[in-house]
Amino acid sequence: MNSNRRRMLTAMAGMAGMTAFPFAHGSAGAWPERPIRLILPYAASGPTDVVARRIAARLAERLGQQFIVENKPGAGGNIASEFVAKSAADGYTALYHSSGIAIAPALYSKMGYDPARDLAAVAMPASIPAIIIAGPALPASVATPAQFVQYLRDNPGKLSYGSGGVGNITHLAVELMLQETGTQATHVPYKGTAPAMVDLIGGRVHFMLDALSTALPAIREGRARAIAVTSQQRAAVLPDVPTLAETVIPKFAATTWHGVFVPASTPAAVVARLNAQINLVAQEPELARQFAEQAVELHASTPAAFAAFLGEEIARWGTAAREAGVTPA
Numbered sequence: 667m668n669s670n671r672r673r674m675l676t677a678m679a680g681m682a683g684m685t686a687f688p689f690a691h692g693s694a695g696a697w698p699e700r701p702i703r704l705i706l707p708y709a710a711s712g713p714t715d716v717v718a719r720r721i722a723a724r725l726a727e728r729l730g731q732q733f734i735v736e737n738k739p740g741a742g743g744n745i746a747s748e749f750v751a752k753s754a755a756d757g758y759t760a761l762y763h764s765s766g767i768a769i770a771p772a773l774y775s776k777m778g779y780d781p782a783r784d785l786a787a788v789a790m791p792a793s794i795p796a797i798i799i800a801g802p803a804l805p806a807s808v809a810t811p812a813q814f815v816q817y818l819r820d821n822p823g824k825l826s827y828g829s830g831g832v833g834n835i836t837h838l839a840v841e842l843m844l845q846e847t848g849t850q851a852t853h854v855p856y857k858g859t860a861p862a863m864v865d866l867i868g869g870r871v872h873f874m875l876d877a878l879s880t881a882l883p884a885i886r887e888g889r890a891r892a893i894a895v896t897s898q899q900r901a902a903v904l905p906d907v908p909t910l911a912e913t914v915i916p917k918f919a920a921t922t923w924h925g926v927f928v929p930a931s932t933p934a935a936v937v938a939r940l941n942a943q944i945n946l947v948a949q950e951p952e953l954a955r956q957f958a959e960q961a962v963e964l965h966a967s968t969p970a971a972f973a974a975f976l977g978e979e980i981a982r983w984g985t986a987a988r989e990a991g992v993t994p995a
Contacts, residue, residue: 673948697936703759704753705750707743707766713879717792717924717962718762724947726992735762740831742770744777747927751779755929757936761785765835765923768979772987774775775994782980785927787942787973788937793923793963795878795897796839797907799890804873811894811913814873826852827983828862828874831990836875838898838983839920841990843875846915877922878903878961896920903961925972941969952975 705721708714715737722733738746743766753759767781779785800808804825808817818825829837832855844851851872856862859876866874867889878901884890885904892907898919900909905922910918926944928937945966947953 673856675954688986694986695940697757698729700758701734702757704733704735705746705759705761706735706737707746707763709738709739710737713794713877714762714764714924717957720953720957721791721944722762722879722945724950724953725943729948742773742937743767744770744774744779746779747785748778750927751781751784751930752930755933756798756933757928757932757940760788760940761927763925763927765921765979767836767925767927768976769830769833769835769983769987771980773994781927782973782977783931786930786937787933787969787976788926788928789941789948789969790923790925790967790972790975791944791948792898792957793921793965794961795895795901795963796835796875796920796922797878797881797885797895797901798843798873798875798893798910799866799881800893801869801871801890802874803866803869804891806891807846807893809893811908811910814893815847815849815914817849818847823850823852823889825872825971826854826870828854828859828865828871830859830862830876831855831857833987834859834942835920835922835983837913838986838990838992840875842920842986843910843915843984845898845916845986845989853866863890870987875920881954882961888977902958902963925976937969941967 704718706715706718706771719735722735726733747761747763747767750759750761764982770777808814826838836859837853838856854871859880861881862874863884865871867884881890882903885892894906895901895907895909896918899913900907905931909952947965948966957964
């Protein structure tokens with residue numbers, strides 16, 4: 667993504683995977699009095715990392731302290747999540763995760779933390795709609811959500827779909843759609859959505875679900891066809907593409923959302939202040955405009971609403987995983 671119009675002062679920290687976003691003005695009060703570590707369970711330069719770093723840069727300016735972004739990928743995000751859950755609950759270590767944190771309990775039988783119990787939900791600053799896309803293996807006459815679902819019904823088990831891996835949201839969201847429409851398709855898991863996209867475009871799988879931000883180039887270049895958006899509202903960057911919710915599955919929603927968490931016992935006043943500052947960042951018009959060009963939507967939220975949403979997501983994806991036959995490792 668392009669840098670925003672406000673000045674970002676970025677200093678590289680001493681170890682790989684760490685970036686410090688320095689403050690642009692003086693102390694902002696009792697908290698924070700020193701730099702804050704923002705832990706990400708993803709590799710540097712990935713889609714979530716890019717969004718997190720831009721938000722961290724704006725928070726650093728607003729709060730007057732560095733936000734040191736550290737990448738700790740591995741174990742499906744559990745390494746980073748457990749690290750934060752077991753950190754001091756003083757407001758100086760936070761986690762920037764995605765919807766994968768709600769899926770993790772369905773995939774791992776022995777986690778060293780409980781996302782709902784050991785982490786405090788602070789804010790959900792961003793989300794990315796997902797989209798069902800088709801390649802040349804799916805007839806061009808199948809162009810709408812209704813036609814797509816009907817084609818699945820007329821060809822039970824004959825269609826294949828690619829995903830970023832077993833238990834990935836690109837797998838479970840499709841399984842949820844199949845469950846709710848009473849249809850079947852063969853799952854072909856890949857090591858990430860990039861190779862799945864290659865096979866979709868090459869006609870080796872019929873369809874897949876992907877984050878709109880990563881699927882958008884293939885759609886715009888005509889290499890993949892947009893069938894349906896899986897958020898409850900249409901995506902601003904593809905306003906003519908209908909949602910599953912408005913056509914064939916009322917209230918259906920499957921998006922990749924981003925959330926900020928801190929250790930569970932972090933003082934409520936710190937949680938409230940961090941939430942307020944994240945919400946202010948999410949409401950910056952220029953930042954929202956720039957993110958929207960990449961199909962990233964910014965949101966204001968409350969800790970209580972985000973915590974309730976997290977609980978619903980854990981339950982929903984747990985059910986979807988069980989019904990899809992996914993066994994926790």
